[in-house]
Amino acid sequence: MNKDLAISDLTARFGTKINLSTADREQHGADESSHAVMMPDAVLYAATTEDVADAVRICARHRMPVIPFGAGTSLEGHVTAPHGGLTIDLSLMNRVLAVNEADLDVRVQAGVTRQSLNAYLRDRGLFFPVDPGADCTLGGMVGTRASGTNAVRYGTMREQLLSLEVVTATGEIIETGNRARKSAAGYDLTHLFTGSEGTLGVVTEMSLKVYGRPEKLMAGVCRFPDLGAAIDTVITTIQMGLPVARIELLDELSIKAVNAYSGLKHQEAPTLFLEFHGSAAAVDADIAAFSDLAADMGGSDIEFAEKQEDINKLWHARHQLYYATRAMEPGKHVVTTDVCVPISRLGDCMRETRRDMDESPIVGTMLGHVGDGNFHTILLADPNNLGEMRALDDLHDRMVTRAIEMGGTCTGEHGIGLGKMKYLEKEKGPAVHLMRQIKAALDPVGIMNPGKLLPGMENGS
Amino acid sequence: MNKDLAISDLTARFGTKINLSTADREQHGADESSHAVMMPDAVLYAATTEDVADAVRICARHRMPVIPFGAGTSLEGHVTAPHGGLTIDLSLMNRVLAVNEADLDVRVQAGVTRQSLNAYLRDRGLFFPVDPGADCTLGGMVGTRASGTNAVRYGTMREQLLSLEVVTATGEIIETGNRARKSAAGYDLTHLFTGSEGTLGVVTEMSLKVYGRPEKLMAGVCRFPDLGAAIDTVITTIQMGLPVARIELLDELSIKAVNAYSGLKHQEAPTLFLEFHGSAAAVDADIAAFSDLAADMGGSDIEFAEKQEDINKLWHARHQLYYATRAMEPGKHVVTTDVCVPISRLGDCMRETRRDMDESPIVGTMLGHVGDGNFHTILLADPNNLGEMRALDDLHDRMVTRAIEMGGTCTGEHGIGLGKMKYLEKEKGPAVHLMRQIKAALDPVGIMNPGKLLPGMENGS
DSSP states (O other): OOOOHHHHHHHHHGGGGGOOOOHHHTTTTTOOOOOOHHHHHEEEEOOOOHHHHOOOOOOOOHTTEEEEESOOOOSSSTTTOOOEEEEEOOOOOEEEEEGGGGTEEEEEEOOOHHHHHHHHHOOOOOTOOOOSSSOOOOHHHHTOOOTTTTHHHHHHHHHHHHEEEETTSOOOOEEEEOOOOOOSSOOOHHHHHHHHHHHSSEEEEOOOOOOOOOEEEEEEEEESSSSSHHHHHHHHHHTOOOOOOEEEEOHHHHHHHHHHOOOOOOOOSSSEEEEEEHHHHHHHHHHHHHHHHHHHOOOOOEEESSSSHHHHHHHHHHHHHHHHHHHHSSTOOOEEEEOOOGGGHHHHHHHHHHHHHSSSSEEEEEEGGGTTTTTEEEEEOOOOOOOHHHHHHHHHHHHHHHHTTTBBSSSSSSOTTTTTHHHHHHHTTTTTHHHHHHHHHHHHTBBBBBTSSSTTTTTTO | OHHHHHHHHHHHHHHGEEOOHHHHHTTTTTOSSOOOOOSSSSEEOOSHHHHHHHHHHHHOOOOOOOOESSSSSSEEETTTOOOOOEEEOOOOOEEEEEEGGTTTTOOOOOOOOHHHHHHHTTTEEEOOOOOOOOOOBBBHHHTOOOOOOOEEEEEEEEHEEEEEEEEETTTTEEEEEOOOOOOOOOOOOHHTTTSSSSSSSEEEEEEOEEEEOSEEEEEEEEOOSHHHHHHHHHHHHTTTTTEEEEEEEEEEHHHHHHHHTOOOOOOOOOOEEEEEOOOOHHHHHHHHHHHHHHHHTOOEHHHHHOOOHHHHHHHHHHHHHHHHHHHSSOOOOEOOOOEOOOGGGHHHHHHHHHHHHHHOOOOOEEEGGGHHHTEEEEEEETOOHHHHHHHHHHHHHHHHHHHHHHTTTSSSSSTTTTTTTHHHHHHHHTTHHHHHHHHHHHTTTTTTTTTTTSTTTTEEE
8 A cells, every 4th residue: 555645646636625634533433332443544525426436546546445434333343444544434425316205215325314314204204214223324324234123124224225326446336226126137236235344335325215104103112020021922923923113122131221320210120112003903903912912921011102202201211221231330341242043042042141141240231123033232341351351252252152053143233344253254154255255356456444344354455 | 168078077976867868958958938949068957955066066177067957937048058068957956944934934945946835835824925927946036036926015036035055156055144034244145146047156055034824815806998097006006005915917908818818708908916915904904995096096897806716717817818928929939028117107118118019010918017117018029020020129129228217127027148138238337347247256267157147258268
């Protein structure tokens, strides 16, 4: 890499859009996780796809790493710059370009966030369902194949994408698909770029499915005497085919953490948070069926609401959990795990994980997008206590091994980034060899987000 | 390629599983389309994944083309052997390996056909929804990213796949995913192989989603005074969010063809064929809502049935259409077209296409999986009349150009094969360059189904 020449060419082309200040570089050298800050050499605030293409071409010429950056909300160090390079910040590319109400699709730039898209759609009676915790950019959500609480009904980011505009590693601008709902024309590049974490190119625009707002939306909670009863209720709900829009589980310690954090007195028991969408008749029937089932399984305090402020009150604990867990032991290193297993194994996996956590010195809460078989733990360890840090790593290792042995994955929705690289080969075996071949073919100079996702290619070019 | 050495090595390894007879080679040199027969040099009836891997390794050593073959029901010449080589017939790999009722998924070998899978699942109250016309193998359906009448509700083959076992072009055996419903771990190889038409490797096994049989299933028909009224009814049905399981349109000439073929007296008018799945209450409500809507749009003779034999009677015309069209002018060359457009453009696209057909010398019927924006025409031309054959080509060209200009695709579900290669670049532009790079990376010797899908790589190695 010839960094000085690269920066001089970038400055000549972009002028003040290139930022070299430490503050800017530091801000772009970290995400929301506990991964170490690793600064890029420069930051470009791209305004157009052509900006991105020109920047990538300049970087390719000088073998300078390129790191795409949206809202910086990733959880596995995806946007850090272990080899320096140019971070391309896409947050100014935040326009909704078209809303096709008749086709239920939209065209957006990659820097649009999920919440701003929903604000834009609200007046038209439409919504976009994929909702990771943070207000991520849609480009970032493509990068990590993001998901969230609605995935059990509407699918993940993977299911919403009709087409991507991508700047390739050689600075070419391509469109992977079109607005047809299905196509059998050639290799599925849309899905190859989805989940590729900026290692194959920079996503600059996309066509996405959106949905009509349901006639009726009701949300509720239900408490259980133990974790097993709550999980069994989830499994039966899914297997009965009840079209639940959201079904989230918080364990007893989670509710305890939220009570302490917000000065509340929720019953400290494993709790399900649910939402149903549909016609008035269908939602009422679904809630009645769920309530019968949950009561049979030992559920109690079943409560549903329709007004948004009442729903917010019921769901308060769910929304506060991340901050409430951190507040249990302030200053500690936080790791959010993300395994996903076939739903028939979810009970075994969550119970064994809870037992393992209880037996370890690590404090942690457990929650899940349980309708998908996906759950997280939020684990705390003292960064100055090596023994505790190692215990956290070991606990996480056992969790991932357990999930993979049960036919699952090390990451349901957060992606590989830096943090899960050591697990990719364990999960995928020789398939990783093909991923390396694809990477080498599409990014021959090795400049696209080097050091992420693919183990054994950490050194970029 | 050293054909003689390859065949001698294959015979040494496989003995009588290798077939060199002209009859066997001829049968494997053609599919169900009008594409010319092009025979392979040999046919292997593979019994195991290891058979496939060993065969591919031997072929790679001698640069001998490899063509995967399932039921031979493709429509774009996918299984022909323009460069000779070894056809691997997977029809003996036809075992259902596991049914996980609790997770609603199955594990099958690639040679299982969709109808035999459904026969296997019936007693367990499960079904697999993807239903191209023929009784294809599931491996072939992965290859072409197949679809069918249920896609509007359940999605295409793309949405059903959890994981694939693939023999790569170098004879390695990989597994692309696992049974978790979602994963953010690495590049999406499952979807890269889906729709790759055997040009990147041979699919040998897969994990697939299956579904619980609906509590109630009702099917019906409805006739319209003109094509526009029928299409507008479809568009409104989809936009209202009515969860139709199937919605198929036959034009007036289609019904005429079926009446002549089967000696029936259906009213010769554009006709919709529908199916609704769900709880008894939901299906009744959906049918009432559809019937109101259709009557408003000028629909008449709305008739629904619940007993399978009554449904079969109602849907008879739909099932007979291909043969009925061929019988209109026996001995003619048949081309089935396959464009798909955003549903807001479906009316324009179908009306302009019908007008274009009426103004051309080509006779053809028109039908559609219209809920997806996908429709076919079945076109007839005299193979000995050059003018007619050229008129057919021109008509098809205009149809594809029209669909692409309306934001659609040259193929909704049949794939590229030989027949659509000339359109791939028109539709995908510079993205085809990336497809070529992927092909070169994963199949460096160029042995996997050479001459298909990718224009400019027709000559294989």
